[in-house]
Amino acid sequence: MAIQENLEKIHKELPEKLKLIAVSKTKPESAILEAYRCGQRLFGENKVQELVDKYENLPKDIEWHFIGHLQTNKVKYIAPFVHLIHAVDSLKLLSEIDKQAAKNNRIINCLLQFHIANENAKFGFTKEEAFELLHTSEFKTFENIRIVGVMGMATYTDNENQIREEFATLKSYFLQIKEKFIPEDYFTEISMGMSADYKIAIEEGSTMVRLGSSIFGIRFYSKFN
Numbered sequence: 001m002a003i004q005e006n007l008e009k010i011h012k013e014l015p016e017k018l019k020l021i022a023v024s025k026t027k028p029e030s031a032i033l034e035a036y037r038c039g040q041r042l043f044g045e046n047k048v049q050e051l052v053d054k055y056e057n058l059p060k061d062i063e064w065h066f067i068g069h070l071q072t073n074k075v076k077y078i079a080p081f082v083h084l085i086h087a088v089d090s091l092k093l094l095s096e097i098d099k100q101a102a103k104n105n106r107i108i109n110c111l112l113q114f115h116i117a118n119e120n121a122k123f124g125f126t127k128e129e130a131f132e133l134l135h136t137s138e139f140k141t142f143e144n145i146r147i148v149g150v151m152g153m154a155t156y157t158d159n160e161n162q163i164r165e166e167f168a169t170l171k172s173y174f175l176q177i178k179e180k181f182i183p184e185d186y187f188t189e190i191s192m193g194m195s196a197d198y199k200i201a202i203e204e205g206s207t208m209v210r211l212g213s214s215i216f217g218i219r220f221y222s223k224f225n
Helices: 003-013 027-039 048-057 070-080 091-103 129-135 136-143 160-180 198-203
Strands: 017-022 042-045 062-064 084-088 109-116 147-154 189-191 208-211
Touching: 003 027, 027 048, 027 070, 048 062, 048 070, 070 091, 084 091, 084 147, 084 208, 091 109, 091 136, 109 129, 129 136, 129 160, 136 147, 136 208, 147 160, 160 189, 160 198, 198 208
Parallel strands: 017 042, 017 208, 042 062, 062 084, 084 109, 109 147, 147 189
Antiparallel strands: none
């Protein structure tokens, strides 16, 4: 019942059109099914094999989001079904997603990940790197990927002003890309905000939050059931 109560509480706080990604990494399929029975359909995973196993075993109307760092040699395993890849951080990865999407007769939605945190461990483009990519002739040849927005992770800190500034930076990158490179109607998403900082992210313009422990409780790192 805790998952149901958590989801009900969160939904009361979220703006109506904001997308809630339930981060189900390391969680057993039983926990995902509990959230599913409460109406949750968007789930996020960060390990390819775990995502593939869960996709095969769970209801097919689940919308699976890959939210972790994705290696190019593993794109082929999720290309047949993944709804959105959040963390695209190189031209090489984008090229592979385009190739695998074509093999599956699909267009795969992607987000450009930006490094907005004051932490070296985080992945992502700088603004200059992303704008350079969007200018390349190779990017313009891709026919089976669709860049629908941006993604970023704030510094893990108690300094709310810093978190707010980092989210505001990501929003500014989104607006600049919308104006200069991708004015299309489908370029709409700003994926930012996790359990510790999603309320600030929403205030700064997030359209999509990624919540794990707020829904499922404290994560335990053991093999999922």
